[in-house]
Each structure stands twice: as structure tokens, then as C-alpha cells.
Amino acid sequence: MSVEQKIRSYILENFLFTNDESELNSEDSFLEKGVLDSTGILEVIYFLEDNFGIKVDDEEMVPENLDSVNNIVKFVAAKSQAA
Amino acid sequence: MSTLKDGVLDLDYEKEADRICEFLRDTLRTKLKRRGLVVAVSGGIDSTCSAALAVRALGKNKVFCLRLPEQDSTKETGDRSQILVNHLGVKYETMNIAQTLDAIGCYQWRDNAIKKLFPSYNNTWKSKIVLKGGLEGKYNHFILIVQTPEGELLEKRLPLEEYLTIVAATNYKQRIRKTVEYFHADRLNYAVIGTPNRLEYDQGFFVKNGDGSADVKPIAHLYKTQVYAMARYLGVPDEVCDAVPTTDTYSLSQGQDEFYFALPYQQMDYALWAFNHEIPAEELSQYLGISENQGKMIYQDIRNKRRTTTYLHAKPYLVDAIKI
Numbered sequence: 001m002s003v004e005q006k007i008r009s010y011i012l013e014n015f016l017f018t019n020d021e022s023e024l025n026s027e028d029s030f031l032e033k034g035v036l037d038s039t040g041i042l043e044v045i046y047f048l049e050d051n052f053g054i055k056v057d058d059e060e061m062v063p064e065n066l067d068s069v070n071n072i073v074k075f076v077a078a079k080s081q082a083a
Numbered sequence: 084m085s086t087l088k089d090g091v092l093d094l095d096y097e098k099e100a101d102r103i104c105e106f107l108r109d110t111l112r113t114k115l116k117r118r119g120l121v122v123a124v125s126g127g128i129d130s131t132c133s134a135a136l137a138v139r140a141l142g143k144n145k146v147f148c149l150r151l152p153e154q155d156s157t158k159e160t161g162d163r164s165q166i167l168v169n170h171l172g173v174k175y176e177t178m179n180i181a182q183t184l185d186a187i188g189c190y191q192w193r194d195n196a197i198k199k200l201f202p203s204y205n206n207t208w209k210s211k212i213v214l215k216g217g218l219e220g221k222y223n224h225f226i227l228i229v230q231t232p233e234g235e236l237l238e239k240r241l242p243l244e245e246y247l248t249i250v251a252a253t254n255y256k257q258r259i260r261k262t263v264e265y266f267h268a269d270r271l272n273y274a275v276i277g278t279p280n281r282l283e284y285d286q287g288f289f290v291k292n293g294d295g296s297a298d299v300k301p302i303a304h305l306y307k308t309q310v311y312a313m314a315r316y317l318g319v320p321d322e323v324c325d326a327v328p329t330t331d332t333y334s335l336s337q338g339q340d341e342f343y344f345a346l347p348y349q350q351m352d353y354a355l356w357a358f359n360h361e362i363p364a365e366e367l368s369q370y371l372g373i374s375e376n377q378g379k380m381i382y383q384d385i386r387n388k389r390r391t392t393t394y395l396h397a398k399p400y401l402v403d404a405i406k407i
Contacts, residue, residue, distance in 0.1 A: 037391040038216075038223045042243045058240060061221045 003052070004073045010047055011069065015040060026069040041066055048072070054079040085360040087370045092308050092352060096316035103301050104140035110274075110299050111141075117274040117298070119145035121267050123260055124167055124175075126160030127328060129278040129302060131167050132310045135317040136301055137276060138171050147267055148175035151260045153184055155334045163323045170320055176267070180259050187259070193252035196245040200227055207232045211333035212241065212249060214343055220380050223387070230335055253332055257293025274298035280307045282351055286385065287392020288343045295395060306352040346371075346381065354381050 001009075008024060015035055016023050030036040036044065044066060045056045054076065056065075065075040085091075111117050119141060122134040137146045148171070150164045168175040184190060190206075197204045204210070209230040216223045225246050228238045241249070261275075268275045277297025279289055284303040289295035302310055307328070314324050328348060330337050344351045350371050357367040368378030 031387070031390075034390070038387060039243075039247075039391070041222045042224060042246065046243045058215070058221070058224075061216060061224060063220075063222075066222070 003076055004069060006051065007069050007072050007076075011035065011044075014043070024069070026073075028069070029063075029067050031063065031067055044072070048076060052076050052080065054083065085362065087353065087357045087360075087362045087366055091356055092306050094309055094312070096313055099305075100136065100139060100313065100316065103136050107137065107140040107299065107301055115274045115298050117268070117272055119147065119271060119273040120276050120299075121147050121149065121264050121271070121273045122276045122278070123149040123151055123264050124164040125151075125331060126163035126167070126323070126326070127331070128307070128310055128314055128324065128326065129280050129283070131163075131319055131323050132314040132317070133276050133278040133302055134167065134171060134173070135314060135319055138173060139317060143172045144174075145273075146171070146173045147271055147273060148173050149260075149264060149267065150175060150177040151180050151263060152177075153179065153256055154181040154190065156331055157329075157336075159326070160329075160331045163326055166320055167323055178263060180256070180263065183259050184255055187255055189252050189255040189259075193249050196248040196252070197227065197229065199245055200239050200241070201229050201237065203231075204229060209334040211335035211337040212246070213238075213337070218346075218377060218380050218384070220376070220383075223384070228335060254290045254293055256332060257290040257295075261293050261296050268298075276301065277303075279303050280310045281305055282307055282344065282348060282355060285355060286344070286388040287395045289395065291395045306356065307348040308352045355385060358382055358385050 004026065008021070008026065009019075011030075012018055012021070012024055024035070028035070030040070041061070045061070048054060049056060056079075060075070063071070065071055107120070111120070120137040122130060122137055124130045124134050134146065134148055148164075148168050150161065150168070152161050194204065194206070197210055201208075211228050212225045213228055214223055215221070215226055225241045226238050227241045227245070227249070228236060230236050264275050267273070275297045277294065277300040279294070279300060280302055281304055283289055284300065302313070305313065311324060328338065338347075346354060353370065354367060357370070364378040364382050365375050367381070368375045371378070373381075
């Protein structure tokens with residue numbers, strides 16, 4: 001399963017309670033769509049740290065890194081490369 | 084089009100006090116059908132102002148106050164609530180809820196969560212949690228700060244599980260207090276006053292089924308600046324009016340701005356007023372003397388908090404609407 005698929009499945013199952021892929025576009029803003037609030041973002045960070053072996057630093061907790069599936073995929077790729 | 088300037092929060096306090104008092108009497112008489120009001124007084128300005136308004140509306144014999152300190156309450160807040168009940172001349176009861184909180188596991192759950200981050204932590208240390216992120220364009224998240232018995236301050240970002248557990252445990256405080264308030268309201272056939280100001284109500288700074296629970300909220304439309312001014316108009320002693328707002332919930336001193344709001348209340352009032360009156364972020368930034376970017380972040384933070392805390396205001400959702 002690709003990183004994108006893993007993240008999409010996690011969001012769909014845990015926040016939207018569905019496996020219907022059409023419920024979430026990878027470019028959708030989580031906050032604007034009302035998919036996640038700031039506590040939900042903390043859950044996503046926990047998921048990323050647990051599943052991808054990365055550590056999300058304070059200064060990295062910004063929408064550019066975490067507010068959509070696409071943003072997270074780019075962020076995880078950059079973190080994994082830097083490690 | 085409104086303009087942001089000094090004085091936009093000014094009110095005719097005599098007229099406003101009359102309006103609120105009439106509202107309280109009318110609500111008790113026509114909607115709640117209760118014969119008086121219970122007010123828990125923390126020593127802070129909001130409950131102080133609410134209690135003073137209740138006495139103005141109904142007279143001191145129809146208002147019952149509660150002082151409900153616990154293990155982490157400061158002597159100063161206790162002193163202030165004592166000054167207030169003496170000043171108002173109301174009947175009151177003092178009940179230390181620390182034993183109840185201890186029995187229900189409040190302190191143990193909280194301390195166990197703190198120990199996961201600081202294994203040496205024990206009851207000789209102090210702690211608090213502090214909100215970070217909103218003003219810098221980051222997601223809001225909490226930092227745990229502890230103080231060792233030697234006075235050394237240590238801090239760590241709170242992971243999800245520990246953050247949720249510490250907040251859930253400390254929410255017991257507001258919920259136990261509300262249980263006591265409703266016991267006395269039932270016993271006396273009174274209604275319970277909720278004491279949020281406009282900032283707290285709008286931004287969801289309350290505990291659901293805790294301090295958020297009440298029959299009537301007489302100052303929820305007043306900005307905090309206005310609550311202070313109203314309390315002074317009502318003749319509340321200076322010792323109470325001069326107090327700096329704190330949460331009085333954590334053992335380390337914690338300002339409301341570092342716990343929840345992006346700015347001190349004086350500035351936050353203007354920010355929320357400006358937001359509500361569709362003042363551009365640039366104009367707010369100029370008025371407050373902050374960067375344009377910070378002004379935008381404050382507006383974003385206001386929007387985020389409204390969104391995140393919508394459920395705190397919500398009644399339970401039903402499958403079908405039921406007409407009662």
C-alpha cells in the first residue's frame with residue numbers, strides 16, 4: 001500500500017467512518033472541509049509518527065504540511081528523505 | 084461600516100444592568116419557574132459580576148452562592164470570593180471538593196499522564212498546560228510545563244493521549260462543581276447561573292456539562308472589558324475587580340491567555356469585536372500594533388476555535404425532531 005493509500009484509508013476510516021473513496025479528494029483541505037479540527041490534527045500526527053517512523057517537530061505543525069492528503073504525502077516524503 | 088477605535092466597547096452600564104436584571108426576573112418567572120438563583124463564585128470577575136447582577140435583580144435573599152475550592156485553587160481566589168459574598172450579604176456555603184475529586188480519580192489520572200512525560204513528577208511538583216501555535220500560523224497544540232520542588236521549569240509538547248487525559252481529568256473539576264450547584268438549585272427550587280463572558284462563550288472556553296451547563300447566562304453577550312466595567316459599576320470591591328484573570332485549575336499559575344486565548348483579554352476583546360463587525364485584519368493589526376500577518380492569524384484562530392468547539396454548544400442530536 002502506498003503512503004497516499006495508507007493516509008487516505010486512515011482518514012476515511014477514522015474520521016469519515018466510510019471506505020467510500022469518493023468522500024475524500026487528496027487535495028481537499030481538512031480544515032475547510034470540516035474533516036478534522038486541531039485535535040484531529042494531533043491524532044494524524046500520532047498516526048504519522050507511529051506508522052512512518054518520523055518525528056513531527058513543533059515548527060512543522062502547519063497546514064502546508066498537514067492540511068490535505070497530498071500535503072501529508074509530500075511532507076512524509078521530505079521527512080523520510082531527510083532521515 | 085463600523086470603525087475600530089477606542090470606546091467601541093463602551094456601554095451605558097446603568098441601562099445595561101437594568102436590562103439584564105429585567106431579563107433575569109422575566110426568565111425565572113416565565114420560562115424557568117424558579118424562585119431564585121445559585122451562583123458558584125470562583126473569585127474571578129465573571130462569577131463576581133454575575134452574582135452582583137443576580138443580587139441586583141432579585142435581592143440578596145433570593146441568591147445562594149457557593150465557594151467550591153479544590154487542591155489547586157489559590158488562597159487569593161478563595162480570599163476574593165469570601166470578600167464578595169461578605170460584600171453582597173448573600174447566604175453561601177463553602178465546600179472543598181478536593182476529596183470528591185480525589186475519590187473519582189481526577190488527580191491520579193492527571194498525575195499518571197504527567198508522569199509519562201516526566202517520570203520523577205510527584206505531588207511536590209507543580210504543573211500547567213499552555214496553548215501554542217495559533218498566533219504563529221501553526222495548529223493549536225499544548226505544552227506541558229512542570230516545576231520541580233527546586234523551582235526548575237521543564238516543558239514538553241503533549242502527545243495526543245496525555246493531552247486528552249490531562250484535559251479530561253481536570254474537566255472533572257468543573258463537572259463536580261456543577262453537580263454541587265444543581266444539588267443546591269434543586270434543594271432551593273432555584274435556577275443555576277452560568278458565568279461565561281462573550282469571549283469564553285464565543286470561543287468555546289468552557290467544559291461541556293461543567294461550567295458550560297446552566298439555566299441562564301446573563302453576561303454571555305458582554306466582552307470581558309465590559310464585565311470588569313459592569314462589576315465596577317455595581318460597586319464590587321476593588322480587591323476583586325483588580326484581579327488578573329487566571330484559570331485557577333492547574334497548580335502552576337496559568338493566565339487565561341496562555342491557556343486558551345491568543346492575546347490578553349483587553350486585546351482579544353477588540354479582536355473579536357473587529358471580527359464580528361467585519362473589520363479587515365489589516366485594520367485590526369494597525370489598531371493593536373501587531374504585524375498584518377498576526378492579525379490574519381488571530382482571525383483564523385477565532386474561526387478555528389468556533390469550528391472546533393461547535394459541539395460544546397450543541398444539544399444531543401436526535402434522529403427525528405421531537406416537538407415538546
